[in-house]
Amino acid sequence: MLSERRLEVLRAIVQDYVGTEEPVGSKALTERHRLGVSPATVRNDMAALEDEGFIAQPHTSAGRIPTDKGYRLFVDKLAGVKPLSSPERRAIQNFLDGAVDLDDVVGRTVRLLAQLTRQVAVVQYPSLTRSTVRHVELLPLATARVMLVLITDTGRVEQRMIDCPAPVTEDSLADLRARLNSRVVGRRFADVPQLVQDLPESFEQEDRGTVSIVLSTLLETLVEETEERLMIGGTANLTRFVHDFPLTIRPVLEALEEQVVLLKLLGEAKDSGMTVRIGHENAHEGLNATSVVAVGYGSGDEAVAKLGVVGPTRMDYPGTMGAVRAVARYVGQILAES
Amino acid sequence: MLSERRLEVLRAIVQDYVGTEEPVGSKALTERHRLGVSPATVRNDMAALEDEGFIAQPHTSAGRIPTDKGYRLFVDKLAGVKPLSSPERRAIQNFLDGAVDLDDVVGRTVRLLAQLTRQVAVVQYPSLTRSTVRHVELLPLATARVMLVLITDTGRVEQRMIDCPAPVTEDSLADLRARLNSRVVGRRFADVPQLVQDLPESFEQEDRGTVSIVLSTLLETLVEETEERLMIGGTANLTRFVHDFPLTIRPVLEALEEQVVLLKLLGEAKDSGMTVRIGHENAHEGLNATSVVAVGYGSGDEAVAKLGVVGPTRMDYPGTMGAVRAVARYVGQILAES
């Protein structure tokens, strides 16, 4: 087990390295922190920390830098979550309050998070797996062409074109619309298939073709919409580290463009509480030099989606975690209000 | 006026520089191109081209690189548009044919363009300024709450919540919907305000409040939707030039995140035909080291939006222009079909 002082040394190393971006040596440590011991003692502690794998030297005769394992210990045991200042909190609230619709909320959130953390922000759209149907609309566009519009309780709207096998009358469409809505409005997506299963049978023979194609399109849309979307921002912040890892930046940009990768990344985060994945803890290779701080958010107590930031492993964890948590909270409030 | 051969020399310089990414000297030129003259002669030509400002030396005793002015001449007079190979054309068609809705079309287009040109792709959503109303739907959500859904002929759907001053019945709403649609369906956005101006008067006193708030929301939506949206992709391709201008990459990323900047950028492009803006021809400072190749696209002969790529001034103009033109054409076809 590591002694109290050694943990203190590790904390000091992490803090200094995050600040200066340079390997930190024993002398500098004793000067910048009141450790109460001499550089020689610190050296011994550092040697021990290195044996345990918490810190490493880039090369002999250089200072130490924390390893992924070191950051892990720092995050778990040594660092708290740094709360935002109240001007910052006010700024968040003001900025988010101006949003007019869901797209705008997500867009503003992503910009806000990128600006606060000076890193790349990722915000998942509120998930539809747990959401419910608010309304289904059927619009006749031509004699045998119908548009299906699905409106969810999270304010999202999706539309699909449908080519019907036979001409449909305005009346029969209104009939279908009414019956369909009476069954599915207020229900969860997952329950819809069951609820509409026997619907075609109650229609005249001639309309059944249309009814079933409408239903299958609806179910398809529900499934597709369960697949999540997300928005990212602040990629320009990556250039802050271009001198560090000019070559590492490419796989990160590539990973960020792959929605699938990002969704998996957020999906790996715990459903409740904040998740920090450091360096190689990330499954995706391109992100082995980055850390991901993610947290769920939602209008109620249930998380409907996740948001977070992606940055270099050498990041200000307490500050980043504070910003992520605060933003998640405010977004939840905004969603609850609308 | 520049002689034929000097133009040929400029063309050779541009081609070699684009290929090798290194300043090109007189000797290398005569070796790689059949100019039929000696290096000394080429040197004289180069001196003349430099006097005219078409090429420059990064420093004494180095080869020449084209200036913005040189690229401009190259694009205007020396370079054609390189048509794509037929496998490439097939690949484009196959890839775009799989799209399910407008978002998907734009998303696929952006990925396609980024991949073909290996640069950053920008695609504007089909504009609504010239588009027409396909349908307006009004859905009662609660006694005094209505959702307005606007469907355009480009397949776009927008929705707005409306809180009515008084409870509305299903019947009066259906009435409003019918009368509204009979006036605006098939009409251009710009004409809508006039067409609905006198609509409130024809309703009962008690419904007028609702009617006018619905109308004003509709008009508001039309205006908002006239403001364009866009999608970008392929930012990872920027890292291909990181050794060239590691510092220049940041303002580019920043500019790319500013939708406003990009929209202005595309807006500056001519409405018909392809536009190439080279280096300092771009108004935005951050893009002074990049060129923009943009072209309008649309379902008919009229351009409804623009798309293009952003890359370093040293780019393969004929190839890029070919790809941009081809993609625009196919997207136009896809839009016309749906």
Added chain:
DNA sequence: CCTGGCACTCACACGGCACGAGTGCCAGAA
């Protein structure tokens, strides 16, 4: 268990140097 001292390592910055690609100019040939 802590501390001061000491020898050792090694990245990095600096200066000198040779190399070579590339240029401009000029006199003579076509």
Added chain:
DNA sequence: TTCTGGCACTCGTGCCGTGTGAGTGCCAGG
């Protein structure tokens, strides 16, 4: 008039040797 070969010159780049300093590990003594 235009092209060509020759020649001197420039200057960025890579290489090498050297000195410096930050940082380390180890050890003997408090």
